[in-house]
Amino acid sequence: MAEDLVLDTAIRDWVLIPLSVVMVLIGVLRYFVSKLMRSTQVPDLKIVKEGQVIVRARNFRAGANFIPPRSYRARKIYFTNEENGLLHVPKGQTPNPQAQMFSDPNMAMDMMKKNLSMIIPQTLTFAWVNFFFSGFVAAKIPFPLTQRFRSMLQNGIDLSTVDVSYVSSRSWYFLNLFGLRGLFSLILGEENAVDDTQRMMQMGGFGFDPTKGLSAEKDSLDIVQHEWALPKFEHRAEAVLRKLVH
Structure with a gap:
């Protein structure tokens, strides 16, 4: 039989509220520290060009049915040709993102700064919570679980x-650690609020890989079923005009 507890108001004043306030302040401080440690990176011209090619191919695929068949075939060959198509990636030239990161010292340094700005505050905060507040029942959820x-x-x-x-x-600490994104979006702005779940996901990634985007967009163009919509549009417009006249 589960027991019902009566929580002392001192636990609210000296455990629950201070722990919540400290977690918010640490999140805001960590954001500004990571912003100061962030270094400006010059964008790679090759990556920018490949990204623009992907955008052009997506726009072409979205409006394919408004292009005549002959023009559609010419544009499709321009993008997907196996010899010199913009979306074609030769075999053996696929870069390794991990090797690219270690070859670029600036990228490796930025990754290390991001990891340190996340791991060090979390370690210190957890040690503080575990030393001073371990064993407390801090709150009660107002619905059964x-x-x-x-x-x-x-x-x-x-x-x-x-x-x-x-x-x-201790569980309240983890709930605040992974659940304060909404509050940080109000304080720092939606684009600047990054929760710890996303930071952990970013630790295993190495940024945008345009090669995969080129291959995926090429596969998407290969399966497009082109059907010119303008002739049918003329017939539909004529039918609508006839209904309006009559």
């Missing part, structure tokens, strides 16, 4: 008799 949420909401409390809706201080 199943037993599967116990490990997520009651980290650091080894009592199976406590109701699942109670949240420990």
Whole structure:
């Protein structure tokens, strides 16, 4: 039988509120620190050109049905020709993003700065929470939950008799760590608010890879079924005009 607890107001004043405020301040401070550590990178001309080719191919594919068949075939060959097409990537020339990162010292340094700006504050904050607030029941969720949420909401409390809706201080730290994106978007702006989940995903990525985009766009153009829409449009316009006249 799960027990109902009466939470002391001192826990709210000295555990719940300070922990939430500190997490928000650390997130804002980490944003400004990472902004100061960010170095300006000169865009690669080859990557920019390939990105523009992808945009042109997408626009062509979106408006393909408004182009006559002969013009469509000429443009498609211009993009997808196996010899000199803009979207054709020769075999053996696919770059390795990981090797490209290690060959560029600026890119490797920026990746290291991003990782340090995330790992160091998290480590220090977790050590602070674990030392001062370990074992506290900080809050209660106002709706019932199943037993599967116990490990997520009651980290650091080894009592199976406590109701699942109670949240420990350590679990409250993790909830704030991964759930403050909405608040950061209000404080820092939508484009500047990056939560820790996205930062962890970015640790395994190495930026935009235009080669994959070229191959994917070429495959998309190959399966397009062209059907010129303008002749049918003329017939539909004539039918509409006849209905208006009559």
